[in-house]
Amino acid sequence: MHKHTASRHLSSRIMQICICFILAVVSFLLGYGIYYATKVEQFVSVSTNQQVQVTPSVATLPNQQNILLLGSDNDQKFTGNPLTQTMLVVHIDYQKKEVDMFSIPRDLWVKMPGSDTYAKIDQASEYQGIPSAVRVVEDTFGIPIDHYGWVGLYGFIKSIDAVGGVNLDITHPILDNSYPTDINNPNPYGYQRLDIEPGLQHLNGEQALQYVRSRHEDLLGDFGRTERQRQLLNSLKQTIFSSPASIFDIPSIFDALKGQIKTNVTPTLGLQLGYFYIANRNTLIQKEFALLPPKYSKDGTSTDGQSIVIADPGATADLVGSIFGNDAAKTTFKSLSSESDIETQ
Amino acid sequence: MKKRLLLIYSIIPLFLGYFVAANLTKNSQHTSSEATSFVQRNIIANDKLMLSINGSIFSVSQKNETKLISSQNEIDPVFINGSIITVLRNTNYSSIQKFESNGVYQNTLLSGDADSIDSMDWFTDPSVNRTNSRIAYVSDKDKSQTGIPDNALYVLNPSTGKSTQIENPYPYSGGIANPTWNPDKNNSNDILYDYYEYDPNTLQPYSVLHLYSNQTGLVTTLTTEKQNAFQASFSPDGKQIVFLGRNDDSTLVNLYLANYSNGQLQNARIISKGDFAYPTFSSNPSFIYMLESTGNQSYDLYSSQIKGNSLINLNQITQNAMLDGNSFFDVSF
Known part of the structure; x- marks a missing residue:
């Protein structure tokens, strides 16, 4: 008992x-x-x-999303709505398990939204900020933008530092004698020299910014810079999703980006995208597209003397159609016609 | 009693969880504050290495580890006749300096400083020949070309201070990097280096290995556009070369091993693939050193054995060194 x-x-x-x-x-x-x-x-x-309303995605097919990524040189000397020097549409097809990145040259000569005037596409944001940038992409290429993300220079540096930097293969030496000293510098109108060595390197936020921002001495000009930006995005994507441990970085990334980005991508969508990438990363089809000359574009000069990029309407329509679907391409390029007064080179 | 249990088993773990999450976040913001350490046993016997860590110069062998120069801006160290050559890097220019073997400053061999930013020069990638009588380097000091600047290849005679231009890409091609001398006494004035070009059709950059022969004064291209080769290094006898090659579809690079004879590469084969940088032969040609990164971590120095057509036993030498292209190391043969 x-x-x-x-x-x-x-x-x-x-x-x-x-x-x-x-x-x-x-x-x-x-x-x-x-x-x-x-x-x-x-x-x-x-x-x-800071959220803005984007056009409802009427033409978006089920299981597809278009996210417009924007970057601006909102340096110390800047006031007003910044230009969007980086414009890149990420097209996600959840059914095909495909992610395409479509880079838009900042100097592309297009019709401004709600106006008959022509200007470089990066100037659209000067009118009404991000809504104008979203609309000019939708109007020019005939594609719906479901979500957007904007980052400035400081946000860019902080986000790279928050994940501990990125590994990048510098595919050619970069010498730039006129890189702007407009970040944390008493003279934001000055210039400095850059010498970025080729080969695999680990870059912190400021170094990564120099790599993707320098364009004065690149043989390919802005196209070369766009290529470097796509390369960095790929590396950043791999960095964030490379190991389960990187989940610990998420709060610090949120901390770093506080007040530095504008987006209507909700945390839920962010997690869904992260899950989609991690779950499919071994089989995911990833393609990159740009309006590279001579097939898709050529250099030109506007009547007021600006150096601009003029898209080939036919070739660009085919390219956009192949990325976003042919329905989108049919409505494309009203803005890219030869109505504007331009000289080609 | 029950209230105390509730406090112990719920409130305290709650705060503990919050604290751990906050602390992990803080720690996950990678910094270089962790001290670098060396695993000296992984250095090959009789080798003496010199490398730049956070701008200071270290010498390390199996038996010794010495911080030779305390600085924040000294990079690209190389041995020269018992002394040390480094590049002092400033915001807008760089200079090549000489130090005694114990790290005491001797003199500046080449200075890129000038009154105006337009006249400043970069001097980088010094490499010393077998007899310690010449230093190859790259520089943008030739300002005669208009438009896009690039780095040309020069050879300095340290006794006279006179530099000779070897090759200057013109019109702009992309530039020159990483010169290295042939240690073979019969071809000891030959220089191997990276030459960057653009494909005229795709406008994509690629690199080839160029060989400058001092005997003939001619430049020969040793690799193909497809190999996209860069960062080459001779074996101590000058009979083999290791170099890297880029892949179109991957961030990983190919590590090539090739035989070298009469100014030509033979049997270039891929012996490994990885996130590598600066492969360099040990004094024992069965081993190489290189920078390597796992995941997205920064680069550390490793030694590895070449066996047949494979690379085996990747052994870590530095830990948390945060090495990169500016930490280029040198091995004393």
Whole structure:
């Protein structure tokens, strides 16, 4: 009898320990989760303040999304709505498990939204900020933009530093004698010299910015710069999704980007995209496209003397159709016709 | 009693979880504050290595590890007759300096400083020949070309201070990098280097290995556009070359091993693929050193054995060194 009571007491004690252990683990995870949730909440509250309405994605096929990535030189000497010197549409086809990146040259000569005037495509954002940049891409290429993400110079540096830098293969030496000193510099109108050595390197945020921003001495000019930007995006994508441990970087990335980016990509969509990439990364089809000369574009000069890029309407329509679907291409290039007053080179 | 249990098993773990998450986040913001350490046993016997870590110069062998020069801007160290040559890198220019073997500054061999930014020069990638009598380097000091600047190849005679231009890409091709001398005494004035070009059809950049023969004064292209070769190094006897080649579809590079004879490469074969940089022979030609990165971590120095047509036993020498293209190391044969 005495033995039976002792046994029951032991069982009860074990049960109590188990409950305490489970309680402790759940509480620990809860605390862990609260920290992450706080960071996400802080980030979202900042982003949504700056959210803009994009055109409903009427032509978007089920299981496809277009995300417009924008980058601006919003340096110290800048006031007003910045130009969007980097414009890149990421087309995700969840059914085909394909991600395409379509780079738009900043000097592309197009019709401005809601106007009869022509200008470089990166100037659209000067009118009404991001909504104008979104609209000019939709109007020019006849594609719906479902989501957008904008980052400035400081946000770019911080986001690279937040993930510990990126490994990049510098595919050719870069010498630039007139790189602007407009980041954390008492003279934002000055210039410095750059010498970026070729080969595999690990770059921090400021070095990565120099690599993707320099364009004065690149034989391919802005196309060369666009190529480097795509290369960096690929490396950044690999960095973020390279290991499960990188999940620990997410709060610090949110911290770093607070106030530095504008986007209507919700954290839920961000997680869905991350999951889609990680789940399919070994089989994912990834393609990159650009309006490279001579097939898709050529250099020209506007009547007011600006160096511009003129797209070939036929070749560009075919390219856009192959990326986004032929329905999109049919409505394309009203803005790229030869109506504007330009000289070609 | 129950309230105390609740406090112990729920409130405390709750705060602990929050604290751990915050701390992990803080730690995940990778910094270079972790001290670099060396695994000296992975250095090949009789080799003495010199490398730049965060701008300071270190000498390390199986037995010794010495910080020779404390600085933040000294990179690209090479041995010259018991002394040290480095590149002092500033924001807008660089200079090639000489130090005694114990790290005491001797003199500046080439200075890129000038009154105006337009007149400043880059001096980089120094390489010393077998007899320590010449230094090859690349520089943009020739300002006669208009338009896009690039680096030309020069050879300096340190005794006279006179430099001779060897090859200057013109019109702009992409530039020159990483010169290295042939250690073979019969061809000791030959220089191997990376030459960057653009494909005229695709306008994509690629690199080939160029060989300058001092005997003939001619430049020969040793590799193909497809190999996209760069960062080559001779074996101690000058009979073999290791070099890297880029892949179109991957960030990983190919590591090539080739035989070298009469100014020609033979049997160039891929012996490994990885996130490699600067493969360099050990004094024992069965081994090479190179920078390597795993995942997206920064680069560390490794030694590895060549066995047949494969690379085996990748052994880490530095830990947390944050090495990159500016940390180019030298091996004393």
